[in-house]
Amino acid sequence: xxxxxxxxxxxxxxxxxxxxxxxxxxxxxxxxxxxxxxxxxxxxxxxxxxxxxxxxxxxxxxxxxxxxxxxxxxxxxxxxxxxxxxxxxxxxxxxxxxxxxxxxxxxxxxxxxxxxxxxxxxxxxxxxxxxxxxxxxxxxxxxxxxxxxxxxxxxxxxxxxxxxxxxxxxxxxxxxxxxxxxxxxxxxxxxxxxxxxxxxxxxxxxxxxxxxxxxxxxxxxxxxxxxxxxxxxxxxxxxxxxxxxxxxxxxxxxxxxxxxxxxxxxxxxxxxxxxxxxxxxxxxxxxxxxxxxxxxxxxxxxxxxxxxxxxxxxxxxxxxxxxxxxxxxxxxxxxxxxxxxxxxxxxxxxxxxxxxxxxxxxxxxxxxxxxxxxxxxxxxxxxxxxxxxxxxxxxxxxxxxxxxxxxxxxxxxxxxxxxxxxxxxxxxxxxxxxxxxxxxxxxxxxxxxxxxxxxxxxxxxxxxxxxxxxxxxxxxxxxxxxxxxxxxxxxxxxxxxxxxxxxxxxxxxxxxxxxxxxxxxxxxxxxxxxxxxxxxxxxxxxxxxxxxxxxxxxxxxxxxxxxxxxxxxxxxxxxxxxxxxxxxxxxxxxxxxxxxxxxxxxxxxxxxxxxxx
Amino acid sequence: xxxxxxxxxxxxxxxxxxxxxxxxxxxxxxxxxxxxxxxxxxxxxxxxxxxxxxxxxxxxxxxxxxxxxxxxxxxxxxxxxxxxxxxxxxxxxxxxxxxx
Numbered sequence: 063x064x065x066x067x068x069x070x071x072x073x074x075x076x077x078x079x080x081x082x083x084x085x086x087x088x089x090x091x092x093x094x095x096x097x098x099x100x101x102x103x104x105x106x107x108x109x110x111x112x113x114x115x116x117x118x119x120x121x122x123x124x125x126x127x128x129x130x131x132x133x134x135x136x137x138x139x140x141x142x143x144x145x146x147x148x149x150x151x152x153x154x155x156x157x158x159x160x161x162x163x164x165x166x167x168x169x170x171x172x173x174x175x176x177x178x179x180x181x182x183x184x185x186x187x188x189x190x191x192x193x194x195x196x197x198x199x200x201x202x203x204x205x206x207x208x209x210x211x212x213x214x215x216x217x218x219x220x221x222x223x224x225x226x227x228x229x230x231x232x233x234x235x236x237x238x239x240x241x242x243x244x245x246x247x248x249x250x251x252x253x254x255x256x257x258x259x260x261x262x263x264x265x266x267x268x269x270x271x272x273x274x275x276x277x278x279x280x281x282x283x284x285x286x287x288x289x290x291x292x293x294x295x296x297x298x299x300x301x302x303x304x305x306x307x308x309x310x311x312x313x314x315x316x317x318x319x320x321x322x323x324x325x326x327x328x329x330x331x332x333x334x335x336x337x338x339x340x341x342x343x344x345x346x347x348x349x350x351x352x353x354x355x356x357x358x359x360x361x362x363x364x365x366x367x368x369x370x371x372x373x374x375x376x377x378x379x380x381x382x383x384x385x386x387x388x389x390x391x392x393x394x395x396x397x398x399x400x401x402x403x404x405x406x407x408x409x410x411x412x413x414x415x416x417x418x419x420x421x422x423x424x425x426x427x428x429x430x431x432x433x434x435x436x437x438x439x440x441x442x443x444x445x446x447x448x449x450x451x452x453x454x455x456x457x458x459x460x461x462x463x464x465x466x467x468x469x470x471x472x473x474x475x476x477x478x479x480x481x482x483x484x485x486x487x488x489x490x491x492x493x494x495x496x497x498x499x500x501x502x503x504x505x506x507x508x509x510x511x512x513x514x515x516x517x518x519x520x521x522x523x524x525x526x527x528x529x530x531x532x533x534x535x536x537x538x539x540x541x542x543x544x545x546x547x548x549x550x551x552x553x554x555x556x557x558x559x560x561x562x563x564x565x566x567x568x569x570x571x572x573x574x575x576x577x578x579x580x581x582x583x584x585x586x587x588x589x590x591x592x593x594x595x596x597x598x599x600x601x602x603x604x605x606x607x608x609x610x611x612x613x614x615x616x617x618x619x620x621x622x623x624x625x626x627x628x629x630x631x632x633x634x635x636x637x638x639x640x641x642x643x644x645x646x647x648x649x650x651x652x653x654x655x656x657x658x659x660x661x662x663x664x665x666x667x668x669x670x671x672x673x674x675x
Numbered sequence: 676x677x678x679x680x681x682x683x684x685x686x687x688x689x690x691x692x693x694x695x696x697x698x699x700x701x702x703x704x705x706x707x708x709x710x711x712x713x714x715x716x717x718x719x720x721x722x723x724x725x726x727x728x729x730x731x732x733x734x735x736x737x738x739x740x741x742x743x744x745x746x747x748x749x750x751x752x753x754x755x756x757x758x759x760x761x762x763x764x765x766x767x768x769x770x771x772x773x774x775x
Contacts, residue, residue: 652770653698653701653767656697660694
């Protein structure tokens with residue numbers, strides 16, 4: 063890998079992006095006096111996040127000077143098994159800024175949101191927040207699969223810790239464990255993928271693999287690696303049927319949900335898919351599967367989102383659905399569309415979660431049935447949620463329009479996937495409109511919703527920033543994307559405008575069914591409601607555990623205990639018994655030994671005389 | 676039947692008596708005596724063949740063998756004395772601590 067070393071200051075800037083939050087996490091987590099003082103912990107964590115974001119922003123303007131830095135790691139027998147390093151290019155640079163921005167906003171917001179919490183728990187919270195930021199930025203900057211995997215697991219661990227922040231609640235502990243294990247289930251694929259990558263390409267390095275593929279595609283088995291990697295993607299990015307952890311992850315504090323669902327955990331999966339998208343070029347069948355999985359997830363989650371009563375669960379399923387769209391676009395071959403939507407979605411989904419958190423903070427419930435009319439007391443929050451909703455719905459000129467239009471354009475040539483995508487485009491504004499109307503308009507439906515108090519500026523400030531980004535990021539990135547990826551064709555297709563029509567139709571539907579006059583909670587047919595709420599997939603997992611995994615485990619245990627162990631015990635038993643029987647030969651009487659000696663001698667003589675001729 | 680045959684017959688007889696004694700005697704000194712019988716049976720063979728072949732080698736060899744047997748008896752008697760001291764008996768069937 064003979065390359066010109068990148069300029070020193072660029073390297074240092076890139077290194078500082080993940081290392082500053084790591085230093086903050088170490089400081090808060092290891093120095094107990096700091097960890098016990100929540101306010102100080104928050105200041106350190108936010109300062110590190112802000113500095114990290116500053117570095118990312120400074121790098122963003124110099125994307126043209128992309129570089130890959132590699133440091134040998136695990137040297138064995140004169141060759142390096144793996145490398146650690148940094149990859150700074152047109153893919154990682156925008157992601158660094160997005161992750162940094164959302165994380166910083168979430169951390170500032172958390173100060174207000176968690177003000178009722180004790181200092182100790184807040185210290186713990188900000189330790190994990192900083193560690194999470196380190197993991198995510200390290201992941202974004204990883205140049206090889208092994209490093210990607212390490213940070214992938216670290217992200218999973220941090221999500222587990224943050225989802226289980228209210229650990230004294232049993233449901234939170236269960237949700238955290240569920241998220242951890244379901245994502246691990248998919249990560250098995252990633253892990254096996256690492257081995258496959260090493261067998262096929264003798265390297266973990268993304269660039270090396272890409273060059274190897276460009277020189278000559280594999281004769282066979284090119285589909286294995288992308289398929290295995292997609293298992294990891296599907297679990298982290300909550301694709302059907304590995305999406306079940308995501309709605310439960312709402313047990314964490316709302317800012318954590320905002321972080322998880324916008325810029326970190328779920329984004330990591332899509333980012334991995336983007337980083338390894340060159341593998342898909344040689345595996346069209348895998349691409350097709352990915353596209354349909356994504357498109358199906360999009361519709362499936364959208365339907366689920368439309369029947370929820372918990373405002374956070376609506377948003378959770380919405381995330382799931384939007385991730386499905388991104389994955390579908392990447393599967394259809396338009397990596398840029400998926401990546402673009404990842405970026406815009408990060409801003410408006412973080413905004414939506416923070417606004418929902420603000421409402422929850424005021425009413426002390428997640429239940430839409432107990433909200434209503436919050437818009438009067440919480441004008442800012444209502445405004446922010448409304449902007450987020452419109453952006454998510456894909457109304458021009460908000461950011462969601464640009465990215466969603468690209469995704470629909472990418473699906474144009476695949477009728478089934480396009481139909482699913484358009485159905486999602488119709489469903490999305492409907493369920494978002496429903497949540498907005500039920501929460502912020504109409505009459506209050508509970509005592510606590512009657513006099514809601516607007517959140518302080520610590521919470522409104524970050525929302526305002528995200529709100530502005532949700533409005534402008536689409537148009538900005540649109541033009542920015544042209545400068546980096548000249549080859550990317552960005553144009554508005556007729557399907558996109560059709561999508562806008564569908565979005566308006568969905569909003570209109572929401573207004574008709576859930577508007578302030580009627581304020582119906584559930585408008586969908588009863589059969590749909592029951593089917594969507596029946597947690598069928600969860601039951602499938604339980605069934606699989608009880609009736610498949612358990613049976614396999616019992617059979618395996620039987621085999622191990624009675625066949626494998628039995629064989630070993632039989633050998634031991636036989637040796638013991640044989641020894642017991644043979645020990646009687648040793649009488650200890652000298653004449654017996656002499657007799658044996660003579661008999662042996664006679665046998666030898668007899669053999670010498672008559673035998674062996 | 677020439678004289679060599681008588682010699683061989685005598686030696687074989689002596690050897691067989693020695694083996695019989697070795698296997699049946701319980702007295703350690705009796706065992707030593709049996710071993711002596713076997714050794715001297717071999718010496719008779721050596722001397723007899725020496726006469727037949729007409730050389731002195733066999734007889735010299737027999738002399739060495741007798742000297743060695745004396746040394747062997749010295750060691751054997753020392754063992755018998757030790758046995759008598761530690762066990763107050765020279766019955767070899769009593770000394771069977773190594774039985775399985």
